[in-house]
Amino acid sequence: xxxxxxxxxxxxxxxxxxxxxxxxVIAATAELLKExxxxxxxxxxxxxxxxxGKQTIYKWWNSKSAVALDAFCxxxxxxxxxxxxxxxxxxxARQLRSVTHFYKSKAGDAFRQFLAExxxxxxxxxxxxxxxLKPRRDEVRVMWERAIERKExxxxxxxxxxxxNLYGPLIFRLMSGHGSLSENVTQQIAQNxxxxxxxxxxxxxxxxxxxxx
Numbered sequence: 001x002x003x004x005x006x007x008x009x010x011x012x013x014x015x016x017x018x019x020x021x022x023x024x025v026i027a028a029t030a031e032l033l034k035e036x037x038x039x040x041x042x043x044x045x046x047x048x049x050x051x052x053g054k055q056t057i058y059k060w061w062n063s064k065s066a067v068a069l070d071a072f073c074x075x076x077x078x079x080x081x082x083x084x085x086x087x088x089x090x091x092x093a094r095q096l097r098s099v100t101h102f103y104k105s106k107a108g109d110a111f112r113q114f115l116a117e118x119x120x121x122x123x124x125x126x127x128x129x130x131x132x133l134k135p136r137r138d139e140v141r142v143m144w145e146r147a148i149e150r151k152e153x154x155x156x157x158x159x160x161x162x163x164x165n166l167y168g169p170l171i172f173r174l175m176s177g178h179g180s181l182s183e184n185v186t187q188q189i190a191q192n193x194x195x196x197x198x199x200x201x202x203x204x205x206x207x208x209x210x211x212x213x
Contacts, residue, residue, distance in 0.1 A: 021050070021056055022060065024050040024052060025046060025047075025050045025052060025056075025057055025060075025067060025071075026067075026071045026074055027050070027071075028046050028049035028050035029046050029050075029067050029068055029070075029071035030071040030072070030074075030075050031049070032045060032046060032049060033068060033071065033072065033106075033107070033109075033110045034106035034107055034109075037113060038064075038065065038068055038110060038113040038114070038117065039113070041064050041068060043057055043058070043067075046064065065114075065117055065121070065124050065127075066124075066127060068110065068114075069114060069127065069128065069131055069132060070131070072107075072110050072114070072132070073131060073132055073135075075107050076102060076107075076108070076136075079098075079102050079105075079107070080095075080098045080102050081095065081098045082095060082139055082140050082142065082143065083095055083098075083143075084143075084146065086150075087152075088143060088144070088146070088147035088150075088152045088153065088194060088198075089190065089191065089198075091143045091147075092143065092166055092190040092194055093186070093187050093190035095140060095143065095166075096166060096167075096170060096186045096189060097183060097186050097187075099167070099170065100170055100181050103170070103174055104181065111174070112174055112175060114128055114132070115175065137160070137163055140163065141159045144157065144159040144162050144163075145159070151199060151201065152198060152199060153197045153198060153199060153202075154197070154199055157197050162193065162197055165192075165193040165196060165197075166189070166190065166193040169189045170186070170189065
């Protein structure tokens, strides 16, 4: 699913985007975010690296945070998978590993900065929810919908809470730095989130398999 990128662009813009210029701006911003914090980034620097005029950027984005968020979303879309293994537990584990790997990378480190920015800038917070969080959650919700069809989880399972149970520990550890985010830890997080919503039939099948080993 393509992420929405309606980034509160300047309404005075009358001409469509140049695809080449847009790609250059996104690529330049993504590279700069790997090199320095969002707070140190400037529109002038993005324009210089992209080889476009500063006003070209302002035609399409109204702030450096908006263009940075756009670049981040496009990068994440390429690098983070939404698996379909036939098992919710395996889907959750793989997805969490993929997300964790991205957030721990240079490209993904901006996520923590976006969260911090959203605490002090109400306009950016609304943008973050609209452009990043809602589309991303819409994209991964399909994992729980497929699990309901397979009767792995109950039909009245709230996918919003289920997503919070899966990603909440990851975000907390990212922000606080209090614990590991190793592959073993992410596997345990996924298992805990899954078994809390799995149907009794799934629990019984698991107990049967383990007793036969």
